[in-house]
Amino acid sequence: MTKLLSLAVLYVTLFSLSAISFGQAPNLGTASSFALFTANGAFSNTGASMVVGDIGTNAGAFGGFPSPGTVVGNIRLPASAEAAQAALDVVAAYNSLNTVVCNTTIIAELASQTLTPGVSCQPLTTANSLNGTLTLSGTGIYIIKLNGALTTATNSSILLTNGATADNVYFQVNGAVTLGTGSSFIGTILALDAVVLGTQASLEGRALSTAGAITLNNNRVNAATLAPDLTPTIELSQANFALAPDNERNFAVNVFELAGNPTSSGNVAMTITVPIGYTISFTNTLSTILISGGSTEPVAVDNTHWTVTNTDGRQISLIINAGQFIAAKATARLGFTMTRTTANSGSISSITVNVTNDASHSYDSNPFNNIYARIVSGL
Secondary structure (H helix, E strand, O other), rough: HHHHHHHHHHHHHHHHHHHOOOOOOOHHHHHHEEEEEEEEOOEEEEEOEEEEEEEEEEOOOOOOOOOOOEEEOOOOOOHHHHHHHHHHHHHHHHOOOOOOOOOOOOOOEEEEEOOEEEEEEOOOOOOEEEEOEEEEOOOOOOOEEOOOEEEEEOOOEEEEOOOHHHEEEEEEEEEOEEEEEOOOEEEEEOOOOEEOOOOOOOEEEEEEEOOEEEEOOOOOOEEEEHOOEEEEEEEEEOOOEEEOOOEEEEEEEEEEEEOOOOOOOOOEEEEEEEOOOEEEEOOOOOOOEEEOOOOOOOOOOOHHHHHEEEEEEEEEEEEEEEOOOOOOOOOOEEEEEEEEOOOOOOOOEEEEEEEOOOOOOOOOOOOHEEEEEEEEEEO
């Protein structure tokens, strides 16, 4: 018995250490749609910079876009609700990384190092540099914490190998960031101070500052690959609807995030439509539901996180509540009830769920996988 108890304690201890050693992606909230943003600082550009993603500042002068620079996204200026919320979210995301536990200690010169997923830290208060190539190897989340400013040299770069992706890389920089001329940087930068992109430097990711100017000079910044991607499915194991009283079925809609990036809070929207001859209902107080013909145990649902915006009996439109979001690689599950009313016996038709197209890419970047249909039959 003592041996079994010791093994159990050892297992729990190892599991706990694993849980705290490997970081989770920080929740960027509404800032997830931004390629470049400062919570408190000027924003300027020189030359024909090209940015894919939202840009802006919450406090400071803004210039250089839409000319001479080009932006595929929104420009958010001080006094706008979007900039104010993004400022709060950037600071919260930066602060959330302060207590993340390190599992690897790195040196101030990042070049010639190869990092694997997890939390890597340069704990000394000193300037950091990248004079060559930093290699990130393996699938998973990378959190790289630098306790001082970061400067990259001319033509320096980051190399992704063995499944590493830009959307899973996060740098917390306790200071300013300067990307050198012609350098190529990958990942989301959360900086405490100014961010300067040298001439023709490129960034595949985001640069978000809590309090510092953002300066561009003929750069390329692409955050499109970092936007969330949602796709839905429908769970309804028993899809045959008989006459009353056996004419009611519970089902669930699952909305998956595929890209590894959390949605911005409070704006995920979708519509569920049932065929003519059926009705649909949604109860926003439910926390569990029994899927018809499925598990004998109720499954957990997130109905309390959603609000109905429109309904006509056959169709329900919903939006996620303020402060709620779908986390990276996570699933939102909602429970519904569908009732056969006037559908003919032998009829075959479909329920459909449609994640609303998101022009700003703040909660969904790919409209091609937003619709899912489930066949139902009237017995």
